[in-house]
Amino acid sequence: TALGMVETMKHEGHTALVHTAAASNLGQMLLRICLQDGVPLVNIVRKPEQAALLRSLGATQVCDQSSPDFMAELTDALVATGATLAFDATGGGRLAGQILACMEAALNRKAKEYSRYGSTTHKQVYLYGGLDTSPTEFNRSFGMAWGMGGWLVFPYLQTLGPGATQALKARVAAELKTTFKSHYARQVSLAQALSLEMITAYGKRATGE
Numbered sequence: 001t002a003l004g005m006v007e008t009m010k011h012e013g014h015t016a017l018v019h020t021a022a023a024s025n026l027g028q029m030l031l032r033i034c035l036q037d038g039v040p041l042v043n044i045v046r047k048p049e050q051a052a053l054l055r056s057l058g059a060t061q062v063c064d065q066s067s068p069d070f071m072a073e074l075t076d077a078l079v080a081t082g083a084t085l086a087f088d089a090t091g092g093g094r095l096a097g098q099i100l101a102c103m104e105a106a107l108n109r110k111a112k113e114y115s116r117y118g119s120t121t122h123k124q125v126y127l128y129g130g131l132d133t134s135p136t137e138f139n140r141s142f143g144m145a146w147g148m149g150g151w152l153v154f155p156y157l158q159t160l161g162p163g164a165t166q167a168l169k170a171r172v173a174a175e176l177k178t179t180f181k182s183h184y185a186r187q188v189s190l191a192q193a194l195s196l197e198m199i200t201a202y203g204k205r206a207t208g209e
Contacts (some may be wrong), residue, residue: 118143
């Protein structure tokens, strides 16, 4: 999934990425890939301790949604990176629309002339998860050059073809204990997974747990 995000960025002509719920195992993998491959990455998290974790791993652009200046900080990060493609794990709520709005604001900072239709640079947010189960809400304050849609890794791999897909798999296999290493809070058997205690624990979908 993390490699597919970077490949999507390349194929669609973007030069940098935005990722939400970025302190997750997947987010940490994507951060390591971007550091290795020289891809600018804006990481969006929900808590200060998650921001600190990513910075300790080498992230330079981290935006905390709990900050009162989140929108301004995100816009600054987008100006610094030029990111016009985002992958949103939350799905619901206002975050996807906020990202598009900040992308538009970042592009307008560098605009040389005014346009009533907004920036002509295409801005794209892909929803690939549903951590927030509420409706996706947005105010269309980001011009006319934008898109919002769904993205899943397996349909994407089918568009890549077997050769390119195998190359991605080979990289995962070669870097399984480095770039793609994962941390687990605990091991749970299938029988334990049906207990109320365990359902309560994993039902939180909390980063790091």
